[in-house]
Amino acid sequence: MMDDGVFLPRDLPLWLDAKPYLDVRNNDEHTIVAYGLARALLAETPEADESVVLPAILLHDVGWKRIDPELLLLAIGRNPTRKDLVRDHEVHGVEIAREILEKHRPKGVDIDSVLAIIDGHDTTKQARSINDAVMKDADKGWRATPHGMRTICGWYDTDLATHIETLRQVSNPYMLTPAGRAIAEGMCAAVTAELQIGTYMGGPSHD
Ligand SMILES: [Fe+2]
Ligand SMILES: [Fe+2]
Numbered sequence: 400m401m402d403d404g405v406f407l408p409r410d411l412p413l414w415l416d417a418k419p420y421l422d423v424r425n426n427d428e429h430t431i432v433a434y435g436l437a438r439a440l441l442a443e444t445p446e447a448d449e450s451v452v453l454p455a456i457l458l459h460d461v462g463w464k465r466i467d468p469e470l471l472l473l474a475i476g477r478n479p480t481r482k483d484l485v486r487d488h489e490v491h492g493v494e495i496a497r498e499i500l501e502k503h504r505p506k507g508v509d510i511d512s513v514l515a516i517i518d519g520h521d522t523t524k525q526a527r528s529i530n531d532a533v534m535k536d537a538d539k540g541w542r543a544t545p546h547g548m549r550t551i552c553g554w555y556d557t558d559l560a561t562h563i564e565t566l567r568q569v570s571n572p573y574m575l576t577p578a579g580r581a582i583a584e585g586m587c588a589a590v591t592a593e594l595q596i597g598t599y600m601g602g603p604s605h606d
Contacts, residue, residue: 401505401519401536404546405434405435405438406431406457407453409507409508410434410453410454410505412456412460412505413454413500413503414457414501416499416503417430417457417461417499417544418459419460419464420461420462420464420466421460421463422465422470422586423464423471423492424468424471425461425550426460426463427568428535428546429457429541429547429550430457430459430460431543432541432546433456433540434456434457434537434539436537436540436541436544436582437452437453437534437537438453439578440524440536440537440540440576440578440579440582441453443576443577444533444566444576447532447533448512450507450508450509450514450531451508451509451534451570452516452533454500454505454508454513455517455520456534456537456538457514458492458496458517459492459496459516459520459534460488460492460497461491461499462489462490462491462493462494462495462517463486463488464491464568465488465495466474466484466488466491466494470484470590471484472554476554476555482489482593485521485522485564486522488520488521489517489519491519492512493517493518495526496512496517497514500513501543512530516528516530520535520538521538524573526576532575532576532579535575536574536576536579537576537579539573539574539583540574540579540582541564542566543566543584543586544584544586544588545586545590548563549560557592560592560594563590566583566587567587572592
């Protein structure tokens with residue numbers, strides 16, 4: 400049922416054109432989940448403009464396609480050695496996103512406002528506007544979603560507890576809206592509690 404689809408009908412043509420650029424490093428799956436998260440954040444953040452945030456989150460990572468796949472994991476993670484590639488994917492991303500947006504000219508979407516927050520979405524840490532803040536929270540908040548946790552633990556061959564500890568250390572300052580902080584912290588708290596179910600449910604130590 401199309402009405403239940405995560406993407407707004409307005410954004411479906413953008414998704415179809417973005418998809419071929421997102422088949423690196425799970426970016427396609429990351430984009431779908433982050434878009435869903437963005438919609439939830441927008442519902443709690445009425446001052447933000449969905450016509451900027453949603454096309455931007457949909458297109459924000461298309462630029463990774465032009466980066467050498469061998470080097471991708473060096474650009475992210477706890478100790479990135481190729482931060483220059485992070486900037487490169489933003490610049491390529493703006494170029495590709497502009498082409499896609501100008502082809503479709505989605506109704507009510509201000510293309511320059513969308514491109515302005517794709518540019519710098521990872522290399523600027525502060526909220527440059529409320530739209531930028533919601534888009535960044537959807538992007539970074541993905542790491543705290545079940546999908547993000549599974550994916551990232553797979554990349555680094557790490558366990559959930561370690562991943563959550565890293566998230567709490569490095570990501571907390573990056574969550575910029577009250578809704579973003581609540582969602583990310585809620586998911587981390589829930590998974591942390593889940594990991595302790597065995598401890599509290601009995602076993603030899605309770606005898
Ligand atoms: Fe990015
Ligand atoms: Fe992203």
